[in-house]
Amino acid sequence: MHIVIMGCGRVGSALAQTLEQQGHTVAVIDQDPTAFRRLGSGFGGRRVTGVGFDQDTLREAGIEEAGAFAAVSSGDNSNIIAARVAREMFGIENVAARIYDPRRAEVYQRLGIPTVATVRWTADQMLRRLLPSGAEPLWRDPTGGVQLAEVHAAPSWVGHKISELQEETGVRVAFLTRLGEAILPTSQTVLQEGDLVHVMMRTDEVEKVEASFAEGPKEGGH
Secondary structure, rough: EEEEEOOHHHHHHHHHHHHOOOOOOEEEEOOOOOHHHHHHOOOEEEEEEOOOOOHHHHOOOHHOOEEEEOOOOOOHHHHHHHHHHHHOOOOEEEEEEEOOOHHHHHHHHHHHOOEHHHEEEEEEEHHHHHHOOOEEEEEOOOOOEEEEEEEEOOOHOOOOOOHHHHHHHEEEEEEEOOEEEEEEEOOOEEEOOOOOOEEEEEHHHHHHHHHHHHHHOOOOOO
C-alpha cells in the first residue's frame, strides 16, 4: 500500500520508518525541509516540502494512488483540515489525525475522522487505524491459547447487535472503543460506525474470526 504522512516530527518519522519496514511505500510531507533528517539516510520514500492540506502538495506525495493518510503535524487544525481533504477530495478511506486537545478529538470523531489524542498516543494505535485489516493481539494468556485482539469489522456489521456478531463469529466481545471511550457492551448494544471492536478468542481460530468479521453478517441474519 502507498501511505502519505503529513508531519515529520518524532511520530511521523517513526511511523514512516515502521511502515516502510513492513513493505509499504511512504511519502512524508513537511513544511520544514530540515525535518526530513529524522528519516535517516536509509529511508527510501518520498520527501515532499509543503503544506499537507494543499491539493498540489498531496498530489506530489502520491495521494491519488494512496491507500491511507496520516496527519501527525503539531497543529490540530492543520491535521483535521488535511485529513478531511484526503477523505473528501481524494476519497481516501483509511485516514487518521493526531489531535492534542481531547475535547476536539470527540468532535472530529463525529465527522468520521478517526483521531488519536496525544495523551493516549502510541504509534501502534495509529498503525491499527491505517492498516485496519486483520486482528491486532493486545494480550495473550500464559498458555498462548486465548488472546484479546482488536478485529476490523466490515461496514456491513454497523447497525447489528453485538450479540449477533458474537453468535456468528464465535467470539466474546470484551469491549468497544467509541469516540475515544471504552464501553462494555450489553446484549442490546448495536455496533456504530467508527467503533473499534476488541474480542477474546482462541489463538488457533484467529484466521477464521478475521474472515467472518470481514465477510459481514450472513444473509437474513437477525
